[in-house]
Amino acid sequence: xxxxxxxxxxxxxxxxxxxxxxxxxxxxxxxxxxxxxxxxxxxxxxxxxxxxxxxxxxxxxxxxxxxxxxxxxxxxxxxxxxxxxxxxxxxxxxxxxxxxxxxxxxxxxxxxxxxxxxxxxxxxxxxxxxxxxxxxxxxxxxxxxxxxxxxxxxxxxxxxxxxxxxxxxxxxxxxxxxxxxxxxxxxxxxxxxxxxxxxxxxxxxxxxxxxxxxxxxxxxxxxxxxxxxxxxxxxxxxxxxxxxxxxxxxxxxxxxxxxxxxxxxxxxxxxxxxxxxxxxxxxxxxxxxxxxxxxxxxxxxxxxxxxxxxxxxxxxxxxxxxxxxxxxxxxxxxxxxxxxxxxxxxxxx
Amino acid sequence: xxxxxxxxxxxxxxxxxxxxxxxxxxxxxxxxxxxxxxxxxxxxxxxxxxxxxxxxxxxxxxxxxxxxxxxxxxx
Numbered sequence: 211x212x213x214x215x216x217x218x219x220x221x222x223x224x225x226x227x228x229x230x231x232x233x234x235x236x237x238x239x240x241x242x243x244x245x246x247x248x249x250x251x252x253x254x255x256x257x258x259x260x261x262x263x264x265x266x267x268x269x270x271x272x273x274x275x276x277x278x279x280x281x282x283x284x285x286x287x288x289x290x291x292x293x294x295x296x297x298x299x300x301x302x303x304x305x306x307x308x309x310x311x312x313x314x315x316x317x318x319x320x321x322x323x324x325x326x327x328x329x330x331x332x333x334x335x336x337x338x339x340x341x342x343x344x345x346x347x348x349x350x351x352x353x354x355x356x357x358x359x360x361x362x363x364x365x366x367x368x369x370x371x372x373x374x375x376x377x378x379x380x381x382x383x384x385x386x387x388x389x390x391x392x393x394x395x396x397x398x399x400x401x402x403x404x405x406x407x408x409x410x411x412x413x414x415x416x417x418x419x420x421x422x423x424x425x426x427x428x429x430x431x432x433x434x435x436x437x438x439x440x441x442x443x444x445x446x447x448x449x450x451x452x453x454x455x456x457x458x459x460x461x462x463x464x465x466x467x468x469x470x471x472x473x474x475x476x477x478x479x480x481x482x483x484x485x486x487x488x489x490x491x492x493x494x495x496x497x498x499x500x501x502x503x504x505x506x507x508x509x510x511x512x513x514x515x516x517x518x519x520x521x522x523x524x525x526x527x528x529x530x531x532x533x534x535x536x537x538x539x540x541x542x543x544x545x546x547x548x549x550x551x552x553x554x555x556x557x558x559x
Numbered sequence: 560x561x562x563x564x565x566x567x568x569x570x571x572x573x574x575x576x577x578x579x580x581x582x583x584x585x586x587x588x589x590x591x592x593x594x595x596x597x598x599x600x601x602x603x604x605x606x607x608x609x610x611x612x613x614x615x616x617x618x619x620x621x622x623x624x625x626x627x628x629x630x631x632x633x634x
Binding site for chain 2: 350351352353354355356357360361362363396416420424428
């Protein structure tokens with residue numbers, strides 16, 4: 211593609227009349243497809259799609275740059291310098307931002323929108339090496355320099371206005387045209403009619419489809435900007451959320467002391483419980499041992515008593531002789547008889 | 560009006576008087592670097608004025624094409 215472009219340009223240099231028109235129309239048709247999307251993307255300042263756009267555009271840039279530089283080198287070197295000194299008032303409008311090093315080679319659409327610069331970084335900003343460092347990047351101007359009839363910059367009209375009024379430049383154009391025609395500097399041949407018809411078609415196309423193409427391009431640009439803005443907003447929202455969370459964590463950290471107090475209380479309670487449990491255990495054990503001793507002593511006393519009683523009974527019963535037994539029985543009988551007589555006497559009395 | 564005398568070659572073209580034109584031309588930088596930087600400057604000026612805007616018109620590119628066609632016809 212690149213060599214083809216160079217080849218076409220070289221040929222074009224050699225044949226002025228036919229091929230200049232053909233090449234111009236070729237450029238127009240071939241690159242008109244690129245116009246709507248290309249002009250937007252190459253002017254878009256996207257900080258997040260930096261590298262992607264850069265890589266996409268590098269190829270196009272090289273092609274256009276070679277073609278443009280070959281075209282402009284011999285002519286612009288002369289004109290550029292003069293132009294640089296002529297339009298002094300326009301030179302300080304925009305800083306040299308070195309956004310892209312290519313000249314647009316396609317033309318279609320009356321309006322094309324550039325990037326909206328607020329907060330977005332240019333694609334090749336990182337390559338900027340001049341001492342100027344403008345951050346944040348200033349937004350792009352809304353409209354370009356005024357151009358009348360699409361090809362005459364407004365400055366010419368302003369230049370001639372003081373001397374010749376409003377119709378000055380038109381009279382100049384007419385005069386030049388008639389001069390070139392009459393002196394046969396411009397020869398009318400078949401190419402003239404071809405040029406006229408091509409011009410008519412171009413003008414008709416631009417007038418008819420210009421606004422719609424411009425609106426479409428604007429819409430594309432808006433979408434891109436909206437996407438980038440959305441990314442930015444999302445990032446800002448997440449960062450703000452992170453700040454909120456951090457504050458909340460700090461607030462939580464303030465409650466640390468209360469947490470530690472509660473934990474201290476818990477531990478103290480555990481210790482207290484443990485201590486009391488052991489106290490209880492100690493008292494219980496001691497009481498048990500003392501009860502045992504008490505029971506032991508009681509047992510001793512009881513056993514001694516019973517043993518003594520048994521022994522006394524046994525000895526008493528053993529000491530009762532049979533003689534004593536008879537005497538005691540006889541005594542008992544006499545006592546009983548007396549008693550019986552007493553009760554009988556009492557009963558009848 | 561002028562704060563200090565400026566050497567001729569540093570003036571802009573519109574400020575150069577007609578008699579100084581020769582010395583002005585003689586003092587300009589014609590090294591390849593100078594030529595390329597001049598081309599660069601011209602390109603940047605044109606680009607920033609007509610193309611690198613939010614709502615460009617057809618003028619920016621149309622002027623280039625028409626100028627190219629005219630130049631190639633005349634030269």
